[in-house]
Amino acid sequence: MAADPKLEASQALRKLIPFITMPALQFKQLYSEIKVIEVSQGNFLFKNGDTTNAFFYLIEGAVSLEAHDFKIETITASTEAAKFALAHQFPRKISARAIDNVRYVSLSLNIFDKQVTGSEEKESTYMAESNDLETDEPDDWMSVLLKSPIFQRLPAMNLQQILISLEEVRYKKGEMIVSQGDSGDYYYIIRQGRCALSRKASARAKEIKLLELCAPDTFGEDALLSGETRSMTVTAMGDMVLSRIDKERFIKLIKDPVLTYIDYADICNQNNMSILDIRPADAYNEYHIRGSENIPFFSLRMRVKDFKKESNIVIVCDDGSLSAAAAFFLIKNKLDALILKGGMGSVPSEAESSNKSSFAIDESGVETGVFSRADESEGVPSEKLELTMAPVSEETFEESGEINAGLQQENQDLKQENKYLTSELEGLKKQYRMLFKQTERLKAVLDKLQESK
Known part of the structure; x- marks a missing residue:
């Protein structure tokens, strides 16, 4: 019995963005909308200026993205780049040419507007339970991130825009990612590596390490949401790869809908x-x-x-x-x-x-x-x-132990700084009294000089 091309396409599509986070029932409703298109080597999937209102997802083969006969990028099915829709801007700003025989799925733009309501949405929450539709790499940072409570609350269209907008940044061991007191510009997602979060009670206080983060943890949202400066310093503990999104997109695509x-x-x-x-x-x-x-x-x-x-x-x-x-x-x-x-x-x-x-x-x-x-x-x-x-629980106490120790140390630092400032204040008061006495003596001398004239 021949394999169903549409079924195979739906299984491949389920691993792509944003379908990996879509409720199972909503994804099943897409089945009738799926159009599987085959393009032979050398032909175009679309050309620069094309206004077809559809998302194209590559599920087999490789395509060359080109602008004015200049090759920009090669996208191969099943790679990280192929998890997103091809050239999602409308009208198309580039052309896509098949390097070999390819298959892709075409979906209309309004496909993401269809919502699942009621208890059905609650039961199917954003991830398919079916084994044949699960991702091959459940521990992949992106897959884990998309299962997180914050990202599960986002509309599929927002996920598409977020993941396309992510900027990759790299840091070496010891490099500072954000600094306490700075303004907040980005929201960060850890892809590889670990970082330490630390805080100073004041400029003179010792820096206290509060906790560590690793993939797929996120950080940086507090300053973006509250409008205040960074409350902690984040430092790479080794080589790190992160993705970040700027404040404007964070507010529009993540904060507002969540x-x-x-x-x-x-x-x-x-x-x-x-x-x-x-x-x-x-x-x-x-x-x-x-x-x-x-x-x-x-x-x-x-x-x-x-x-x-x-x-x-x-x-x-x-x-x-x-x-x-x-x-x-x-x-x-x-x-x-x-x-x-x-x-x-x-x-x-x-x-x-x-x-x-x-x-x-x-x-x-x-x-x-x-x-x-x-x-x-x-x-x-x-x-x-x-x-x-x-x-x-005992586990809660253990997990908060390091933070409590850090806060206690921070308190000690504050006391020490207060002691230092008190001592400094007393010294300044002493200097003031001495200067005051000297000033009074000078006034007396001046008065005598004026009287003698």
Whole structure:
């Protein structure tokens, strides 16, 4: 029995971008749209200026991409470059000529607009379960990345644009990738190698290593999302290969479709929300939303494994900007997070509290030192909004040990620097007193000189 060309094409297509992340049901719906086209050696798949509104995916053979008879690149099926659509700009800016006999799949541009809805989408989440459609390299950095919670939330068209826009950069051991205090320009994806994240409490403090990252980890989003400067320095621990995308594309293609904002009025109409205030403790104690839990932003990394996955978390900060970075981090860790639009500035005064109170953590009535709904006010949800935390495991303590040690060292450095600055201040005060006395003496001498004239 002869093999079905269309079935073979669909199996090859499933390994390409963005189909590798598409829900199984949605991908099955594409089957009727697949057009398998064969082109003999020397003929063109398309020419410069072609306006055919279709994506072309090479599944067999090799093609030469050319502009004005000048060869730009050779694309061979099953290679990294062939995972993307050929010359995706419209109209075509280059021509594609078959180097040998080739087969490619043609799909109309609106193919990615078809969505799967309801429980079917939930059950098929972005990866095919069928063995015959899985990628041959499940540990490949790109395949793993596309299975991550952030990238699973992106529309297929966005994935296509992101992966085409990625810029490859390389670093040697010891080279600095980003520096604490710099402005954020790029979002980074590790393809090969490891890097260390470190932080200085101040300019004079010792640099403390907080954690290490490896493929396919990502970093650099905090500064892009919050608008603040880089909070850490990232240094290559060996030869590294990374991909990066600039801030403008990151905001448009990743941030905007991933993050969801909610108004305070909508929170009041929900019964299953937990409110997480990520401001510093002193700001939280001054005023906060009744029913919220306080975990400062820089403590989230240590506490994230304690959250229960079923929690619906609303992130609160001063104005909503830092909440974007926090929500992105929680989503990356498979948690559902929303952002309070406008932050505390959008909360009516009657819904705020300045009293730190507590809530029971178990049936024994033992109280934590954290605040709970002490009294009710109109306009605030009647149900207690508490952040449900899972039991803290030994593994969690072990994983946070290095970070805790780093923070303790950072605290010691701050104390040492404070001691140094205090000593320096005392020295300056002493110099000031000496100069003041000398000035007074000079004034007295001048007064005597003027009197003698």
